[in-house]
Amino acid sequence: AQTPDNVQGNNQLYQLINTRLAQMQAVALYKWQHQKPVEDIKREQVVIEKSVAQAMEQGLTAEGITPFFQIQISLAKKIQNYYHKRWAKQGLPESMGTETELLSLEKIRAGLITLGAGIIAHMAVSTEDHDFEQFMQIVRHPALNMKDKAVLFQALSRVKPVSYSSRLDRIVAEKILYVGSTGDYQPFSYYQADTDSGEKILTGIDIALACDLAKTLGATAVFIPTSWPGLLTDLGSGNYDIMMSGISKKLFRQQLGLFSDSYHQGGKTPVSLCRKKHLFDSLEKIDRPDTRLIVNRGGTNQRFVKEYIRQAQVFVHEDNATIFEQILAGKADVMITDKIEVVVQAKKHADLCATMPDDTLSYSAKAFLINRDLIWLEYINAWLEQVKSDGSLKQVFNRYL
Template sequence: MKRLLLSTLLVTALASAHAGRLEEIHARGVLRVGSTGDYKPFSYRAGANDFIGLDVEQAGELARAMGVKLEIVPTSWPTLMTDFGADKFDIVLSGVSVTAERQQQALFSVSYLRDGKTPITRCENQLRFQTLEQINQPAVRLIVNPGGTNERFARAHAPHAQLTVYPDNVTIFGQIVSGAADLMMTDAIETRLQQRLHPELCAVHPDAPFDTAEKAILLPRDAELKIYVDTWLQQRISSGGLQKSFDRWLDYPWALEPLRQAIDERLLLAEAVARAKWNVQAPIEDLPREAQVIAAAVQQGRTLGLPDAWVAAVFKAQIEASKTVQRELYAKWKAQQAGHFDDAPDLANTIRPQLDRITTQLLRAMADNQATLKDTARLIRPLEAAALSPAAAAQALAPLSAHVVVRF
């Protein structure tokens, strides 16, 4: 009965919107969701058009409930409200904190998480940064990402500390690991996650943050849309679906993302390689060259402590996957009687340097994740699938786990 009532409320809210945002969304057939892509576990940009995370999954569920497609629109914390005011997206789902400043321009859904600001630092420095008084000292090097609640909190509560506003919220924690900064102030949930990704770092009293804040969906000033979203979100909360999603994304193997991205980027070059070969009618398969690539990768892997068999197996599988994509393209171009591609890059001077760069990134990511991988099966399976069929190639770079990835 409760579910029936909630479903009825959803339908009623939708039907009552005459010229509001809900009607616009349905007329467009697309729900545009702003997301920053730099805040694990809520939103992470894993590729040019590839966003993953709890709030990305929530956005997909909401779009399905509305019966429309989902479009993720990239934004950033410094430009979030400006982009919102410019109507670049309908709503924002990105681990957004409810603030009075944001409420001046927008509405918020019901809250789906309570959190607060707390420090994260190198583990040997935990006792140094237990209080705001300890942090608010001229000798303390405090680092934050720009434009959001982290920066505002730091400026308000630690004005005497040496504040660095670092532009990249994805790599900012490496600044603390390297010793370039002493600590960061951020949401407790992020400190818990980042200490798992960086064993050198420890969250400082995440169960007792310095303040509290609610996470919610940022909405336009449209009452009907708020009713719809609130009802949908309350149903997800009461059913336990939100908690299950939250737990899954907290357990997601985030450390593997750089590895997945390197594999993805390398395979995406297959079309450029095929175009370059097509222009000179070169064969797709070049076994001597493939052997050289694998041997060079194995040698480079040794310097990183990687087993030869791991490296050879991964690169052999990736080369086979790339050739599958190239063969499918050759077949299509032959059927189309395609001519010379004027935009084809130079194989030796353009593509191979890119492949060399990606190889280095891939090997480093493998080395960083040896303990997690234990063997190469998780890397090779998607690539072997891609080598079996062109259809599988399109999905070859699904995540290296069974978790959800949303592509747009």
């Protein structure tokens, strides 16, 4: 529909197109005075290249903009030839011939590029609803007939905004991969003080993998915080291309998002002070009324506890990053978490031990979580297959374990 804004926007756009065509008299005059040919193929390439670059910046497709500028240039040549023919027959009109100070071609050309940028910027805001009548009325030149203008109008109607059929295209085009990570889960995603500056830096297996994935896309990984309770809501916001944080591949998550193939298999296992480990070396022993079991909120650890723990006292700890300190300080007895985290923590703290080092109480696989975008998923899986087969996945795990 033609809203007043729309009519106004189109009006300005058609005026700019008309102005560009009107400039061709000045170009023709310069070339006439300097005995230069109308056509300059090299210059046309420059004009097209600049237009395509500007169009991309404005979110328009090169496929739309290129034919439009090609036709615009061919009409520009038609207009220049029209003047040259006239001047050849009748001589230059006196007003023109006496004009001593000619604009340099360079200046005129710079003006044309500016006009082109204006045309493209206006196209970007009014890509739909072009008005043929309005266009025909505004774009006028004695050298152009109806058909010339109709062809230009048709090309204008075909200038379209870029639409991505997959997030993959957007990532490649923008060169940014937005990665969601919790930053509270060793060895996958956690903060570590930099040895030089002391600044807390996000690190871990998933962080390294995210950087590798981004690199294959020619992109930079930009990390946006997320949280275990907020994981699915954050995913739903559309602001994240991928969640990478040692996420367990669970059906309740897959009901909303989409998981990649898994990159790690493990399961839940208990951890306690080493000197108490004999007290907690089975689920039966753990699930007793005098056991103080600690769990972080919102993740699969809490789900496991809700499902299997009936009698033990459960302490929900809000800060996943300080949860092991609670056990070390004697404020809690035991935690049930992913085996890989237990391995890391037991290595880090001599007083912490896996109470069932050879067992897992559940099976879970780690995978990356995305929105429902199968093309993007295929890319991630193809990349995963590559890092699995070339050994680089294993290297990353070894670096953080």
